[in-house]
Amino acid sequence: MYFLNQISETISDAVASLFGDEAIANPVVIEQTKKVFEGDFTLVVFPLLKFSKKKPEETAALIGDYLIEKSSNFSSFNVVKGFLNIQLSHEFWGSLVSLWYVDNDFGLTKKESGRLYMVEYSSPNTNKPLHLGHLRNIFLGDSVASLLKANGHKVVKTQIINDRGIHICKSMVAWLRFANNETPESANIKGDHLVGKYYVEFDKVYKKEVQDLVSGGHDVDTAKKESPIFKEAQEMLLSWENGDEEIRSLWSKMNGWVYSGFEKTYDKMGVGFDKLYYESDTYSLGKSVVESGLNTGSFYQKEDGSIWCGLSEDKMDDKLLLRSDGTSVYMTQDIGTAVQRFEDYPELSGIVYTVGNEQNHHFKVLFKILSKLNYSWSDECYHLSYGMVELPEGKMKSREGTVVDADDLMNTVITEAKLLTNERGHLEGLDESEIDSLCTDIGLSGLKYYLLKVDPKRKMMFNPKESIDLNGHTGPFVQYGYARIQSLLNKRKPSSSFNSNGVNFQKQELELIKSISSFPEIIKQSANELSPAILANYLFNLVKAYNSFYQSCPIIKEENENLAEFRLQVSTLTANVIRKGMQILGINVPERM
DSSP states (O other): TTTHHHHHHHHHHHHHHOOOGGGGSSOOOOOOOOSSSSSSSEEEOOGHHHHOOSSSHHHHHHHHHHHHHTTTTEEEEETTTTTTEEEEEHHHHHHHHHHTTTTTTTSSSSOOOOOOEEOOOOBBBBSSSOBBHHHHHHHHHHHHHEEEEEHOOOOEEEEEOOSSSHHHHHHHHHHHHHHTOOOHHHHSSSHHHHHHHHHHHHHHHHHHHHHHHHHTTTTHHHHHHHHHHHHHHHHHHHHHHHHHHHHHHHHHHHHHHHHHHHHHHHHHHOOSEEEEEEEEHHHHHHHHHHHHHHHHTEEOOTTTTTTEEEEGTSOOOOOEEEOOTTTOHHHHHHHHHHHHHHHHHEEEEEEEEEEEEGGGHHHHHHHHHHHHTGGGGGGEEEEEEOOEEBTTTTTOOOTTTOSSSSSHHHHHHHHHHHHHHHHHHHOOTTTTTHHHHHHHHHHHHHHHHHHHSSSSTEEEEEHHHTTTTTSSSHHHHHHHHHHHHHHHHOOOOOSSSSOTTTTOHHHHHHHHHHHTTTHHHHHHHHHHTHHHHHHHHHHHHHHHHHHHHHHSSSSSTEEEEEEHHHHHHHHHHHHHHHHHHHHHHOOOOSSOO
């Protein structure tokens, strides 16, 4: 409850009046009352006993009596040992609603923090289309960026596009061998899908060659290295790093196909980026940093010419930074990218890397290497680690073509939304474009909310049909709560001020007001913990609280005009909170469903 500062000041004044100014030399601390007790907030009185010279229960009762007598903000209190649980008056809650109702920025930080954060997410490879795993990453990163903005920070949304390396060469080799000059236009498919097709094709041939070599007497490790198609990809990577014009031309063409496909997917998702980094640019800076680190003694070189970072003192295995042939590894690129980012934005307060928990060790090593290189900002790098998304059938594998394609998945949930909306008969009066827009909003809401409502640290199972259930813990359920309020407000909008004097709310009204009061703190907590799940679950519970209020408290038919006006105001306020919260999650809320 962000207004607790106001309550805290009132209590401090009471304590000072009762026990003297010395009693408030240290700030009086209050907190929300635990659900097992009756009350809105709790004061721990033990620190005040040396001033009151009384028992804990007597001290608490003395403060409680004083507050009830002196302020209309409080209605009752109870004492549990040394804890004073106090309830706010209905009049006070009503006055808060009136303040929040006219505050367009309610829940959002109004002052700029002066801090700039960079949030990295998506960061795909250019050898395959985006898939379900990318979706959790993208929606998580995008909503974290919005949460940071809502808390007054400036944000740069970015991604590192992994556009070079052995994995990219695999698609290129397979395209040269098997494509017969096939293009996205000739095949009538998106460019990222076409390139991904040949990445899968490479893996099929590679596995067959390894199997043949093992059958011929080679051990598995040797067979993997001696596979002809793999060696061809290695040679292509070396040629690329040496600037071979023909290889570079093919690389640019195929990457261009992928970028075009990605843009269409991002546009449908409703996400975008402020700054793009490419591994093909940053890996060379990374190599320079590594070589400089070798010269200063931060790294060491083996007899074969490879360069390593010693990490034994940090209880980790030493890390390869440059291969013996001079080619770079992922870590090389990540070092270069981090350095480049702080050169581009020297005022950065930190970087949030949104990357799956399979890379926990990688980032632990990266941050340690940056620290060994004496970059002062190394402590400002944070890995937002999240659990993998799995299907009922098991884990996805890109090389084997068993991933759930992001484009297909979005189309699936949108189609399902259209079928369900048709069945409910709520599309009357809408033209085809309006229907498409509505069903896109509903379908993508189901997808985004389903992936965001789970604590990022947990792995999760995804079920497309569950995600768009109007009656479940879903995005469409929250959307429908908003649309339901809009339908009410179309019948009657708030028109006059509400007078909270002498008002007596029903239980459901108070619970709704208290739920709304938590919104600013939820925004703050979600940003501090980099967890959109906190906000997502709050919105679900807010809609449930409103539904209970709506069923128990008449609005249009309420005869008491003052009370009807309040209920219209609190309905409008609830809708505004839902809209703001869902926007932070990257979800649109339709006016009707």
